[in-house]
Amino acid sequence: MKGTLPYFVFAAVLILATCEGRSTVEVSVTTEATPLVITQGVAQQTGPCSVTVDCEGGGNIREALCGELTADDGSVWVLPAPISDGEPALDVFNECTGGGANPDYESDLIPTILNEEGEEITAFLFGDNYFEFYVNGQFMGRDAVAFTPFNSHVTRYRVDYPVTYAASLVDWEGYLGVGLEDQQDRIHIGDAGFIATFSDGTVTNEGWKCKAFYVAPLDDPGCIVIDEHGNLDSSGCASTDDTVSCISNDPTNTCRAAHLPLPDDWMSPEFDDPGCPRPPTPPTR
Secondary structure, eight states, rough: OOOOOOOOOOOEEEEEEEEEEOOOOOOOSSSOOOOOOEEEEEESSEEEOOOOOOOSSSSSSOOOEEEEOOOOTTEEEEEEEOOOSSOOOEEEEEESSSOOEOOHHHOOOOOSSSSSSSEEEEEEEEEEEEEEEEEEEEEEEEOOSSSSSSEEEEEEEEEOOEEEEEEEEOOOBBTTTTTTTEETTEEOOOOOOOEEEEETTTSSSSSSEEEEEEEEESSSSOEEETTTOOOEETOOOOOOOOTTTTGGGGGHHHEEEEOOOOOOOTTSOOOTEEEEEEEEOOOOO
């Protein structure tokens, strides 16, 4: 797989997932073990957050806002996802806040030392729309532009093998709580993906694992199946603009979403991930 760039393309209804890779060179939608919560409509509170930026460049500029949605059971959900206040990774290309291509990124890189005698690895990262990236449980950086225009990043670190990579991936929403955005004068289901390639030959591919924690938009949450490991399977749900009926029927009030709480240790090498599904990857071009 060295030199290839498989792209994680998530199902249209997937908004928040965590993905993990390791390298060595119901019909109830709620179970006792899986406290799935269903919400309906958009967030009651929205506003700027730590990833909201004033985009000074060109491209398809869409403002990234955050919000809170209170479910009928009283639980409060941060949308589109819990966001770190950590620093963005170094720009490779950023026409929003970074002036476009960064020809000096190589000389600007300062390695983060996780293990003094470890292997020095450079990671190139691209998220559609947003990522937060961890190495062996330590935060390495986040996306500088949460929504659009698209951008890319790089980070470098020194670490001992084996290495555990973890990323929180978010398809940002224009309508917080229902998984929708404006596109070409219509309300549209978003799509998403993530590419990472590493200087030691590691790449994102079907060997990584992904777990969904937020799924929207939904007409009937009963289409979601929860497996014995607590993973959400929305493959039986309608997932296109033409088949999700709430999109054409007052979507900000009628579309639903399914939420799982994000574990505190999801980025840890010790995180218990048996049964986590593999990500869909299209053929390498």
